[in-house]
Amino acid sequence: MTAAPAAPRTTLRLERRLAASRERVFEAWTDPELLVRWFTPPGGSSYDPEVDLRTGGDWRVTMRRRPWPSYEASGTYLEVDPPARLVYTLTWKRAPFGPDSLVTVEFHEIDGETQVVLTQERLETARGRFFHGRGWRHSLDRLRELVELA
Amino acid sequence: MVKHLEDRLDDTFAALADPTRRAILQRLAEGEASVGEVAARFQVSAPAISRHLRVLENAGLVKREKQGRVHRLHMERESMDEALGWIAHWGRFWESRLDALEDLLAEREREERR
Numbered sequence: 001m002t003a004a005p006a007a008p009r010t011t012l013r014l015e016r017r018l019a020a021s022r023e024r025v026f027e028a029w030t031d032p033e034l035l036v037r038w039f040t041p042p043g044g045s046s047y048d049p050e051v052d053l054r055t056g057g058d059w060r061v062t063m064r065r066r067p068w069p070s071y072e073a074s075g076t077y078l079e080v081d082p083p084a085r086l087v088y089t090l091t092w093k094r095a096p097f098g099p100d101s102l103v104t105v106e107f108h109e110i111d112g113e114t115q116v117v118l119t120q121e122r123l124e125t126a127r128g129r130f131f132h133g134r135g136w137r138h139s140l141d142r143l144r145e146l147v148e149l150a
Numbered sequence: 151m152v153k154h155l156e157d158r159l160d161d162t163f164a165a166l167a168d169p170t171r172r173a174i175l176q177r178l179a180e181g182e183a184s185v186g187e188v189a190a191r192f193q194v195s196a197p198a199i200s201r202h203l204r205v206l207e208n209a210g211l212v213k214r215e216k217q218g219r220v221h222r223l224h225m226e227r228e229s230m231d232e233a234l235g236w237i238a239h240w241g242r243f244w245e246s247r248l249d250a251l252e253d254l255l256a257e258r259e260r261e262e263r264r
Contacts, residue, residue, distance in 0.1 A: 009259075096248050126255035127248065 012120040012132055016140050020147035022107045025114045026083035028147050029105065038142035039073075041065045041135065055080055059088065063095075071095035075103075083107055090120070097135075098128025114147075116140070155232065158210065162233045165209035170194060171202050175211060175225060182224035185214075 018025055028034045032049035040046045044065025051059045060074040071094040079087035086105045092098070101122045108115040118136060123129045153161070165171055174188055189199045203223070206212040210229035215222045 096244075125252055126259055127252045129259070130255045 008121075010121065010123045010129075012118075012123055012129060012136070014118045014133075014136055014140065016116045016118075016144065017110070018114045018116060018144055018147055020114055021112065022083040022109050022114045024147050025107055025116060025143070026086070028143060029086060030080075030082070034146065035059075036061060038146050039139050040142060042138040053077065053080055069094065075100075078102075096127065097131045098123065098125040101128065101132070116143075158229060158232060159236055161209040162211065162229045165205050165211055166233070168202070168205075170198075171206055174199075174202060174206060178212060178223055178225040182222055185221045185223060188223060 028038065030051060030053050032051040035051065036046040036049045039061060041063045042065075044063060046061050046063045048062040049060070051057075053059075055077055057077050057080075058074065059077065060072060062070050062072050064070040071092065073095075074091050074093065075089035077086070077088045079085060084107055086103075086107075088103055089100055090103050091100045099122070101120050104119045104121070106117040106119075108117065118140070120132055120136070123132060166175075170192060173192070177183060177188055177191055185199070185203065188203075189196055192199060194202075203212060203214070207214060210226055212223055213226045215224070
């Protein structure tokens with residue numbers, strides 16, 4: 001066991017060290033065309049991105065994993081501080097991943113690389129915790145492939 | 151001849167699987183109308199509108215009453231209610247499966263914390 005303080009049960013925390021600059025990782029997180037290349041469901045794809053990157057601006061992505069119908073992830077940016085920090089709400093439509101949650105992403109620079117610290121709060125259901133844990137692990141692997149390309 | 155539920159659902163969903171027919175239903179949901187009034191709304195030939203109306207009538211979604219030379223059309227509830235019942239059944243089915251999934255995952259979390 002690690003000595004890290006126990007996170008509340010409704011919080012998910014993931015970290016990834018990526019061999020790319022903070023600017024590049026932040027851009028991948030906020031440029032609509034780059035976002036849909038990694039923020040995808042396992043075994044599926046994302047499309048029709050909309051990003052209004054400012055505090056109070058909305059974002060939206062449609063996802064699909066055939067043969068299932070499409071569903072939608074959307075939310076509002078609460079903090080936009082490039083390339084260090086991003087806070088936004090996450091709402092699912094037509095998908096059973098639980099009620100709205102809050103995502104905070106910190107991009108720390110370490111020796112020219114980026115430590116991504118992702119915290120998702122208000123995961124009130126076991127279903128939400130399960131699907132998001134699985135989804136983020138998949139997405140962050142894809143993000144690595146995207147940003148570590150030379 | 152009495153159609154069985156499965157056949158009626160086939161007819162209803164097939165009738166609904168067309169944007170013009172859904173738009174005709176939308177129009178009739180606002181109130182009954184003559185065939186001419188319905189046809190005037192769409193950039194489609196009169197024979198095409200007639201074909202669409204036959205499909206809707208065959209599915210029991212639309213009923214036609216002749217008042218002299220004017221044919222009045224109105225929406226019928228029963229077929230739509232059957233289709234909605236079928237969809238609601240699956241809605242409840244998935245809800246119950248998701249509830250079961252929630253219970254299973256919550257139990258697994260409790261075990262992992264022990």
